[in-house]
Amino acid sequence: MQYLHAISTLLAAGLLSMAATTAPAAPNDASLPSPRQSLVLLNWSEYIDPELVEKFEQQFNAEVREVYFESDDLRDDMMLETSSIGYDLVIVNGINVDNYRKRGWIAPLDEARLPNLKYVDRHWRDAFEGAGGYAVPYFWGTLGIAYRKDLVEQAPSSWMDILQPAESLRGKIGMIENSRDLMGMALKALGHSANSTDPAAIKAAEQLLLAQKPYVKTYHYIALTEESALVSGNIVAAMVYSGDALMVQEFDENIQYLVPAEGGNIWVDYLAVVESSKNKDLAWAFINFLNEPEHAAQLAEYVYYATPNTAAEKLLPQEFLEDPVIYPSKEALARSEFHTPLPPRAAKKRNLAFARVRQ
Amino acid sequence: MKLRFKLLLLVLPLVVAPLVTLGWIASGELRTVSEGKLLESMRSSLQHLETHSSDQLRTALASIELFAKHTLVKKYVLTEDEGERYNLLQGPLLRAFASFQEAFPQYYEIRILLPDGYEDIRLTGADIENFTDEEAESPLFRAMARTPDRVTSMVLRNPDNGRVSLFVGKPLLLRDAAVDPVGTPPSLRGYLAITADMGELEAHTREDPIGETGYLLATDSSGAVVFQSDRISTPLGLPQQVVTQAIGAAPHSPPLLTTVNGQQSLVEARRLLPDLYVFAVLPHAELLAAGRHVAVIVAAITLVTILISGVCLFLALHFLVIRPLQRLETLSKEIGRGQLDVRHNLRSGDEIGELAKAFQDMAHNLRRSNEQIRFIAYHDSLTGLPNRTMFQDYLNHVIADARRNDRQFALLFLDIDDFKRVNDSLGHQAGDQLLQEVTERLSHCLRRSDYVARMDSLGEPDELLARLGGDEFVILLPDIKDPHGASSLASRLITTLAEPLSIDKHEFYISASIGITLYPSDGKDAGELIKNADIAMYHAKEQGKNDYQFYLESMNVMAHERLAMEGKLRKAIDNDELSLHYQPQVDAMSGAIVGLEALLRWQHPEDGPISPGVFIPVAEESGLILAVGEWVINEACRQGSAWRNAGLSTPPVSVNISGIQFGKQDVPRLLRTALSRHNLDPRQIEVEITESAIMSQPERAVKELSAIRDLGVDIALDDFGTGYSSFSYLHRFPIDTLKIDRSFVHDIGSKEENTEIVAAIIAMAHILKLRVIAEGIEDVEQYAILSERGCDVIQGYLFSRPLPAEQIPQLLKNRIITAPGREPDTATAAEGSV
Helix, strand or coil: CHHHHHHHHHHHHHHHHHHHHHCCCCCCCCCCCCCCEEEEEEEECCCCCHHHHHHHHHHHCEEEEEEEECCHHHHHHHHHHHCCCCCCEEEEEHHHHHHHHHHCCECCCCHHHCHHHHHECHHHHCCCCCCCCCCEEEEEEEEEEEEECCCCCCCCCCHHHHHCCCHHHCCCEECCCCHHHHHHHHHHHCCCCCCCCCHHHHHHHHHHHHHHHHHEEECCCCCCCCCCHHHHCCCCEEEEEHHHHHHHHCCCCCEEEECCCCCCEEEEEEEEEECCCCCHHHHHHHHHHHCCHHHHHHHHHHHCCECCEHHHHHHCCHHHHCCCCCCCCHHHHHHCECCCCCCHHHHHHHHHHHHHHHC | CCHHHHHHHHHHHHHHHHHHHHHHHHHHHHHHHHHHHHHHHHHHHHHHHHHHHHHHHHHHHHHHHHHHCCHHHHHHHHCCCHHHHHHHHHHHHHHHHHHHHHHCCCEEEEEEECCCCEEEEEEECCCCCCCCCECCCCHHHHHHHHCCCCCEEEEEECCCCCCEEEEEEEEEEECCCCCCCCCCCCEEEEEEEEEEECHHHHHHHHHCCECCCEEEEEECCCCCEEEECCCCCCCCCCCHHHHHHHHHCCCCCCCEEEEECCEEEEEEEEEEECCEEEEEEEEHHHHHHHHHHHHHHHHHHHHHHHHHHHHHHHHHHHHHHHHHHHHHHHHHHHHHCCCCCCCCCCCCCCHHHHHHHHHHHHHHHHHHHHHHHHHHHHECCCCCCECHHHHHHHHHHHHHHHHHHCCCEEEEEEEECCHHHHHHHHCHHHHHHHHHHHHHHHHHHCCCCCCCCCCCCCCCCCCEEEEEECCEEEEEECCCCCHHHHHHHHHHHHHHHHCCEEECCEEECCCEEEEEEEECCCCCCHHHHHHHHHHHHHHHHHCCCCCEEECCHHHHHHHHHHHHHHHHHHHHHHCCCEEEEEEEEEECCCCEEEEEEEEEEEEECCCEEECHHHHHHHHHHHCHHHHHHHHHHHHHHHHHHHHHHCCCCCCCEEEEECHHHHHHCCHHHHHHHHHHHCCCCHHHEEEEEEHHHHHHCHHHHHHHHHHHHHHCCEEEEEEECCCCCCHHHHCCCCCCEEEECHHHHHCCCCCHHHHHHHHHHHHHHHHCCCEEEECCCCCHHHHHHHHHHCCCEEECCCCCCCEEHHHHHHHHHHCECCCCCCCCCHHHHHCCCC
16 A cells, blocks of 8 residues: 555655756745745655645745655665656665766765755765765664563563564564665574675574464564554554654553664664755755754654764754663674674675565 | 076177177267367467457557557646656546456556657556566567567566566657647657566466366476466476477468477477467376277177176076976976976967967866876776775885884775675676665765775875775774774674665675774784784684684684695695595485495594585685595596495495585586496486585576586485575476475474474475485484484485495495484584585
């Protein structure tokens, strides 16, 4: 359904962009009455504060529309299907920024149009190869396990606890349909690096995931609304991104998050402008708008993720800054890894292994 | 040969010949059909595989075209950067491949090979390990590389999983619109390859049966086996020659007959896929066996049918013809054995049944005739009683029965007293009626009225009344407890017969004498029992008639004596032992001797004198009386003649003629012969004849007597008063003298009525001008009375006893005899009537 929804949104976006093309090009002058411009953002759901979007729309006489993706892989599919056409902005996971760049899907940063880039931590901007010049870090976080402390006999503490689940967890586990995350965490559970290229390790991880498969309730990412399976209790333990756990925690206090003993993944999401966008100026403006320190802080508080915007960080309350879920301990971070680019043929192996798991 | 076999031999061929012909034709047809079916099944298996594989190939070719057109495939091969391909495109493409597989599960392997033969992306089932990524040397790649302008398909064993699979590869010739200028010819970017599972084809090849022993075999064009039927355990190669021949055979040509694996087999081939051939191999032996099997079944059915028909025919013949005939045979044999009351048990209404019925009717008619004959043979026609023959048979039967069961029974021999007299006096017709009446009465006295003896019955013997002949009847009383049973019946019979009976309006009184014998005391066999009963009966008669007598041993002795006497008497005539004594007859008035009655005497050399009272009855019974009577007549004449020749003047000699003699002999002729022989004056001879002798045949008697009178011989009626004593017809007989029976004379002194009767007789006789003689005069008083009453002549001991002939001349000298106080002779009773 989400997929269909995405297509319809895409079509709408396509039509709008065509309309934009036919309309006389207008200078980015807010004072002048001009036709409403629009932006299409390919984004995770619940990953932006609607108030900010509204504020931007008013301020720029624009319309921002979101197309949601469910996982990084599925987003890649969506991009491939239209060769990125129809989107103006895209949230890209760090490891894929360079691929998107190579693919020509994202435009190089127009730093002149991004004055607020100065607030963004350089460390996060360059966290991934090729990311610095093409995308602006959006948020960073960890990959860990969210669970219902009231519904599990023993709280999971490691990836192995859900990969080889105890009786009470079986059939109530949610995983993420993402090659790097799924294979990576299985590898970590087996004591390997999440970026391992060792065929034997990859094989073992495949076996582990295949063995877990019968106990997995779903590979679709959990919803972050009140209807979430984690809230209803249909899923009692799930692989989730840190902030998302806090988001659903609002609906049920019993939801807990942890970075497993083997360590998790440290991820960085970037916001990039799609090369084929006809409203690049507006898009740059949108990125710049989001990086206004107040805006960035508001956004962080909305999504419960750590912001790479240093200025915004100063505006955040102490409570937020000390939340171990948002800002994990040094130990947890030390155990965790970034996804790093893989040698092509190793990537191929992992791809095949993942394909077999998902068959 | 028995009829049943003859009939079977006749009928069986009629059944067998068509059946065998039919079986032969059917067998041929069925064999063709059966062989055809086998070949058809072989063809259809091949056809099925051919269709299946061609469908598979067609689908694969269509599928690969479809897959090759997928955007992601195009994008993928146009992406030259490996990292981009693998990190960005592979995931989505793999998902696309997965969705292909979902739609077409048979494509267990979908791959994209780069132009250099590197296997860039591959989706397979979880269980298949990749053998190598470098596919440049693989046959598929080499084939595709050779013909980069078209789709390549081939059947190969997949080194990754060892399974024979259909490989289809399509070169991906694309133009990169982003880089290449328009008009640039598309260049080879890689190959899309799908690998289809041939499991179904293999399963068919392995499992599809061809007949019972035939099998399928898939090979490549060199004859190397790709799949083979599970029926062959060892890998089997087809000789190249066979492969070539079979593959080269024109479609719809008959299967090739060749040697496979050492067996003559029918081989037919089909090309399934490029370089994949399937061979159906059917051992020729099975085809032949199928035909043989059909032939055997048909032969068995035919044989069974023949057997059943044979048995049915046999049974039908047996029950419809043979058995009826056997029964008929049995029937006729039974009839032949005399079993005439047979009843046939043939229910059939056919000719045999009719014949049996005719046999039966014939037997029944025969039985009726037999019964009639037997009845005639065994019965007396006059009375309807069993006759002597039957009685004797029955008696034998009863004797046997009594002997077996240790029983006693009685035999009554009944003889009607004086029946002869009745017969003589009233005629034979009346005699017959009398016998019928007697039969009637006897029957009533017995329990049963059915006298058809049931000799053949095994039951208790019944009483039986039979007529032996004349007036002799016998009654058999089987199973009596004691002699009293027999005597009481005898009394009843006598009483019954004593009732007056009426014949021709005449009333008669009759009586009967009965002799009784008892088995086993009085005789052991039929002859003895009858004879002894007869003896007893005679004894009863002798005892005064109208009575019964049980047989006693002594009677038999007497009978024996009588028999001995008969023999002696026979000799006596020849031996001159007989003699005549003469008793004078004296004129009552003058005392002059007026006649001499010749009386027979027998002086036996050893036994001495034998009384006439003893031997006369023997002579009468034995018939010797005729010879004796003749002798007497002759002797009397001779004596008379002798006396005359001696110069004596003798009174007439009177000769007694027995009733039997009178009935049976021509007495006048005898007299005439004797008189003439001795040249004697007939007046010198008189005859005395009894009343009863005359009265039995009155007509004949008149004639006879007249003839005697005509000779000049006087006739005296002897023993007058004992018989009919009827003066009314006395005058009809030509007689001269009446001799009053001595029984009247005997009591004449003491019984007044006798005196009066004698007086009346004398008076009547005188009226009829008959001379009257009284005999047996023993005393003076009798003489006085008789002479006073006018009796003409007196005879008796008072005057003289009978004297031998030699004393007669002396007696005659006196001529006159007086009767002064002579003592009566004690031998009076012995003075017979002769």
